[in-house]
Amino acid sequence: LEGQTKDPALKPVIAQCKKDVKGGLSLTDAFSKHPNVFSRLYVNMVKAAETGGILDKILDRLAAFLENEQEIRGKIKSAMIYPILVLIFALLMVVALLLFVLPKFKEIFDSMNVEMPGATKFLFALSGFAQHYWYIGLGAGFGGYMFYRWYSKTDTGGRQVDLLKLKLPVVGELVQKMAISRFSRTFATLIASGVPMMRSLEIVGDTSGNRVIAQTIENARNAIREGQKISTPLAQSNLFPGMVTHMIDIGEETGRLSEMLSKVSDFYDSEVENAVKTLTSLIEPCLIVTMGGIVGFIAVSIMAPIFKLISNIN
Known part of the structure; x- marks a missing residue:
């Protein structure tokens, strides 16, 4: 090696x-x-x-587990590449309009003393701010990003951020399905490998990537210490659908927990893939409509004074 x-x-x-x-x-x-x-x-x-x-x-089992994880990550990344590239291109286009194109139109309109409507004045004011005070926007964006990183690493902030991820429309459903898939696959692999139940749950909680999910798993560990089933606190959390908790309950009753968890994982792997496709299919038209609206607003704001000038000349 x-x-x-x-x-x-x-x-x-x-x-x-x-x-x-x-x-x-x-x-x-x-x-x-x-x-x-x-x-x-x-x-x-x-x-x-x-x-x-x-x-x-x-x-061999660990290699299969890691290959599966890598495959899912690869599918998510490949599905998100196009929307991200479109978003970056759109942002660059808007920045180019604000910094280079609109100032030229403002010079022309000012030299002709053209009366401008409110939308055009707002657009030129925004362009002037971006042109002369761009560093304020850049600093605010960087500061906001650093604050988010710091806040998300604290216990309270991290829990709130992770809870928000689960509650976001469309995206929250994807995050939840990814968490359930990872929980089921990791737990099944550990149990099948002979790792003790309590130790397995501890590792699953540490590798969940979500503090809310991790707290739910910790509640499951406490429930086991008190003689309860794993499925009980998972069902009470409202994070795990009934199908998942029923499968886990059946696995506990029949002594086939690893097998049931593997089936749950396989099901949610396909659910994650479908959710990613749905998300990308929603993002693309939303980006197109948003960019069309922005470009349309800029075009109307620029053309309105021009039409008024032509009308006055006539």
Whole structure:
């Protein structure tokens, strides 16, 4: 592996792991020294595999899990590339109009003493602000972004941001489906690999990527400590649909929890793919209509004084 790896960041990690294993450490201990490379999910699955003597099977299962995760991310990224490019192009076009095109028209209208309607005055005022005070807008945007990053990392702020993501129209449904898919797939993989239930839920909560989902999973851990089922707090949270909690309940009753979770994961993988397609199909016409409205407003605001000037000349 060390010889085949071309990644400059991964190569020394593999070399160090090889050295540690030769020095008498277990593979789990060697991997746990590099948390930025080997996640807690990875380390705990390897630990369970070493304990049960089924390292080859667990690594195959882990590889399939990571491939599935990568495939889903790839589909989402490829689906979002076109709308993002259209949005960037639209923003650049608006900036070019404000900074370079509209000032020329303003000079012409001012030189001719053309009486301008309110919409045209507003447009030229906006263009003048963008031309002379662009750094204020840039600074405000950068400051807002940095504040968002800081606020989303705090416990209270992060919880509110994650809750907002779940409640956003259209986007919230996609975030929820992605979270359920990841929860089911990760939980199923850990349980099937022999990782204890409580430990599995802890890892699933840590890797959920959403504080609201993580708190729900923590509630499930507390419920298990009190002798309850996993499905009970999940159903009470209103984040997991009835189909999901019923499947988990059946899995608990029949001792086939991993199998049921895998079925839930497969179902929500396809749901995520369909949700992404729906989102992109909604974004594209919205962008077109929005840009058409902006360009139309600019065109009407510019043409109105011109028509008035022509009328006065006639």
